Every structure is written in structure tokens, then in C-alpha cells.
Amino acid sequence: MTVPLSIICLPALALAGPSGTSARWSGGVAHAVRPELHSAVFVQPTKDTSTYSNIGASGNTRPYVWMSTFPDEGRQSNLVAMFNTGAAGVPTGPDAARIRIIRMVFTACTYPAGPRAIYDPSPDPWQNTLWAGGDIIVYDVWGGSTPVGSEYVPAEPRYVSLGPAEDGNKPVELFGVKYNNGWSAASWVETGTGTPAYTDGVYNAEPIDFDDNGVERSVLFSPGESAVEFVFGLYVGDDGQTYDTYYPTGNFLPDPVDGFDPNVFALGKSYFIPDGTPGHSVGGQGQDPISLGDEIPPAHRLRFDVRVDDPAIQRYLRSGLEAGWISLMASQLAYADIGLNGSYSYWLTKEGSATLPPVFDLDPCTLEFDYLTLPPGDFNGDGLVDRGDFGPALMALTDPAGFERAFGLLDAAALTDMDSDGDTDLADVTAIARLLAGL
Numbered sequence: 001m002t003v004p005l006s007i008i009c010l011p012a013l014a015l016a017g018p019s020g021t022s023a024r025w026s027g028g029v030a031h032a033v034r035p036e037l038h039s040a041v042f043v044q045p046t047k048d049t050s051t052y053s054n055i056g057a058s059g060n061t062r063p064y065v066w067m068s069t070f071p072d073e074g075r076q077s078n079l080v081a082m083f084n085t086g087a088a089g090v091p092t093g094p095d096a097a098r099i100r101i102i103r104m105v106f107t108a109c110t111y112p113a114g115p116r117a118i119y120d121p122s123p124d125p126w127q128n129t130l131w132a133g134g135d136i137i138v139y140d141v142w143g144g145s146t147p148v149g150s151e152y153v154p155a156e157p158r159y160v161s162l163g164p165a166e167d168g169n170k171p172v173e174l175f176g177v178k179y180n181n182g183w184s185a186a187s188w189v190e191t192g193t194g195t196p197a198y199t200d201g202v203y204n205a206e207p208i209d210f211d212d213n214g215v216e217r218s219v220l221f222s223p224g225e226s227a228v229e230f231v232f233g234l235y236v237g238d239d240g241q242t243y244d245t246y247y248p249t250g251n252f253l254p255d256p257v258d259g260f261d262p263n264v265f266a267l268g269k270s271y272f273i274p275d276g277t278p279g280h281s282v283g284g285q286g287q288d289p290i291s292l293g294d295e296i297p298p299a300h301r302l303r304f305d306v307r308v309d310d311p312a313i314q315r316y317l318r319s320g321l322e323a324g325w326i327s328l329m330a331s332q333l334a335y336a337d338i339g340l341n342g343s344y345s346y347w348l349t350k351e352g353s354a355t356l357p358p359v360f361d362l363d364p365c366t367l368e369f370d371y372l373t374l375p376p377g378d379f380n381g382d383g384l385v386d387r388g389d390f391g392p393a394l395m396a397l398t399d400p401a402g403f404e405r406a407f408g409l410l411d412a413a414a415l416t417d418m419d420s421d422g423d424t425d426l427a428d429v430t431a432i433a434r435l436l437a438g439l
């Protein structure tokens with residue numbers, strides 16, 4: 001049997017080094033010498049926006065967005081970052097189905113001014129986000145910002161305290177994005193009159209995770225329904241005047257919906273940044289890491305190491321690459337009341353980054369990732385075609401379900417499609433059989 005070999009040299013990045021060689025399928029078996037590793041680096045999102053429902057489309061062009069929660073509003077305010085990977089030269093369409101992302105880092109930076117949230121690098125159970133007891137400010141009207149009084153509401157019955165060190169601080173969590181009302185990252189109009197955050201009672205971009213079975217799930221209301229009872233009606237303020245507004249009664253609802261602990265893509269961690277790091281310094285200074293319970297300083301960057309070894313997250317990212325866009329949403333359940341009083345942070349957008357004074361050399365959200373493009377015949381996803389692929393190739397052909405369980409990070413349908421024409425037919429099976437015979 002004659003096996004045409006086609007080995008071409010490509011400018012392989014990072015791991016492969018300048019002498020890296022890689023293989024391309026040309027109808028026969030291509031034995032890659034080194035994995036074909038590539039990197040993509042974004043120093044800003046292609047588009048970024050806020051999901052805060054009350055600001056319409058103006059969130060698209062604000063210099064900062066805020067991440068916050070208020071009883072019963074869920075994750076109503078989040079930072080959405082969209083990266084055009086297709087325009088950056090990362091394969092799209094069927095070529096992206098053969099990609100395995102092996103490392104991904106997202107960063108987000110607080111705005112140099114504004115309120116401050118408290119730092120927490122670890123997850124909190126959803127019950128800790130419920131109302132912990134205290135005064136709730138009542139404003140002149142619903143959505144108003146003039147305080148007219150306050151009502152003490154005790155901790156709601158399901159609230160769980162974690163102790164003084166962990167109460168009152170929340171991690172910054174990273175999620176995937178589901179677009180609604182027909183929008184996508186590609187079609188999103190990033191102008192002050194463009195795509196609004198919220199239309200017809202639905203967020204146009206909604207945070208998602210994947211449950212323990214890998215099924216997509218909205219995490220908008222992962223904190224659960226608040227038991228704190230609010231009503232619209234007449235309220236007598238501290239000044240003795242009556243206001244038609246929205247206020248807590250001091251009672252609790254009988255059967256509020258429980259929340260759940262989401263499977264985050266990553267948690268934001270404070271980290272050391274050396275002085276003089278381009279895009280990451282203020283007046284030439286980098287940053288020192290902060291600790292649990294510290295206020296997140298202005299112009300402070302958090303790093304998110306995305307869990308690319310989770311099969312569902314890998315699948316989400318791969319399908320993003322197929323469409324040419326990766327979208328991520330950062331969310332912090334930091335408390336803000338309806339007048340936006342509370343301890344939450346402003347987070348830098350690309351518009352904010354572009355308009356800061358020169359002393360602030362601050363990139364907005366960044367994204368970088370390394371990925372392998374798997375050559376046809378690579379069935380264990382290490383970027384090579386060698387004897388290690390014999391078992392996996394046999395399994396992909398004879399036991400696809402077993403293959404999916406054993407190699408959850410890989411797309412079995414894409415790998416068995418040896419000629420990349422969108423199907424697995426006799427020609428592909430023949431090619432795999434020939435491969436097996438040659439290994």
C-alpha cells in the first residue's frame with residue numbers, strides 16, 4: 001500500500017518553536033513530528049457592553065460597566081466581552097472543529113474611579129448571596145436616586161453566613177454568553193443607539209454555564225428568588241411626606257425559588273504585574289496582589305484561567321470559534337441597591353481604556369489562548385499522529401459513545417471526517433482503516 005506523505009513546515013508558535021514541523025492531510029497518513037501549537041492574543045475585546053437593563057443601548061459605549069446584584073434582580077448587571085477570533089486569523093467553520101484549546105486566560109480591570117467591591121477569590125454558596133439583614137434604603141420613586149428613608153429587614157430565613165472573613169465579599173465569576181432576540185456577537189451593534197441590553201422582557205445577552213451533565217443553563221437567577229417582600233405603594237419618608245415608590249415591607253415571601261451554585265468558567269484572581277508592563281500599568285507601575293476582604297483598588301486587574309479541560313466549556317469555546325467569535329461574561333454578585341448604593345466596582349471597557357489620560361496605560365478586558373489544530377488521524381488530541389492514536393481511532397469507529405466519554409474534549413464527528421467534507425462516509429472509514437494499518 002502506498003501512503004502519500006505530505007509534511008510541510010509551518011511557522012509554529014510557542015511550544016513548537018522555530019524548528020517545529022507539522023503535518024497536513026493530503027489523502028494519506030500524515031505523521032506530524034511536533035504538535036501544531038498556535039496562540040491568539042487580544043489586548044481588548046472587539047466589542048464590549050453591559051447587561052444592566054435600565055440603560056438601554058448606552059451600555060455599549062460607556063467607559064465602564066458595573067457588576068452588581070439586588071434582591072430579586074439576579075445578575076442584572078454584567079460585563080460582556082466579545083472577541084472576533086475569525087478576524088484574528090483563528091480558523092473558523094469546519095476547520096475550527098479540529099481545534100483543541102489547551103490554555104485560555106481572560107483579564108478584566110477595574111476603572112480608575114468609582115465605587116469599590118470587596119475581593120473574594122473563591123466561590124460562595126448561593127445562600128450567602130441572599131439578604132443578610134440590615135437597612136434597605138427607600139428612594140423617592142422606583143428607579144429614583146433620592147433617599148427618603150430606610151427600613152430594617154432581618155436576614156432572610158435561607159441566608160447562610162460564612163463568618164466575618166467571607167461575608168460581604170463575592171468572587172468575580174466568568175461565564176459563557178447566550179444571545180437572545182436573534183442577536184449574536186457578530187450582529188451586535190455597538191453604538192449608543194445600537195443593540196440595547198434588554199428588549200421585550202429579555203436580556204439580549206445572558207450569562208450561561210453548563211450543568212453537571214453538560215447541559216447549557218442560564219445563570220441569571222442562580223442566586224435564587226429573594227424572600228424579601230417589596231411592594232409598590234405609598235410610603236411615608238423620614239421627612240413625613242408620602243412617596244409613591246417601591247419599598248420592603250419587612251416581611252418574607254412564603255415559598256421563594258431556590259438558587260444553585262453555577263459551574264463557573266473561571267474565577268477572577270488578583271495577581272502580580274511587574275512595573276512597566278505595557279497595557280497593564282499606571283504611571284509605569286504594575287500591581288501587587290490583594291487578599292480576601294481587601295477593597296479591589298482602582299485600575300486593578302483580575303486574571304481568569306478558563307477551565308478549558310471541562311468538556312462542556314471546551315465545546316462552547318469550539319463552537320464559538322466555528323462562528324468566529326468567543327464571548328465571555330464577567331459577573332460579580334456584589335450588592336447594589338436600586339439607587340446604586342453598595343459596594344461594587346466599575347470595570348473598564350474599551351471605550352474607557354481609549355479615553356483615559358495617558359498616565360493610565362490600561363488595556364480593558366484581554367484574552368489570550370493557545371490551541372492545537374489536530375491533524376487528520378490524530379484521535380487522542382495531542383496534535384500528533386502516531387501509535388498512540390491506534391486505540392482511540394478504533395474506538396471512534398466502533399464505539400463513538402465510549403470515545404465521547406474517554407475523550408470529552410474532542411469532537412468525534414470532526415475527527416472521523418478525515419477529508420473534512422462535513423460527513424463521515426465510506427471514504428473516511430477507508431482512510432481510518434488505512435491509518436490503523438500504517439500505525
Ligand SMILES: [Ca+2]
Nearest residue numbers: 048049060061
Ligand atoms: Ca463597548
Ligand SMILES: [Ca+2]
Nearest residue numbers: 120124166169
Ligand atoms: Ca465571600
Ligand SMILES: [Ca+2]
Nearest residue numbers: 378380382384
Ligand atoms: Ca495523537
Ligand SMILES: [Ca+2]
Nearest residue numbers: 417421423424
Ligand atoms: Ca468526510
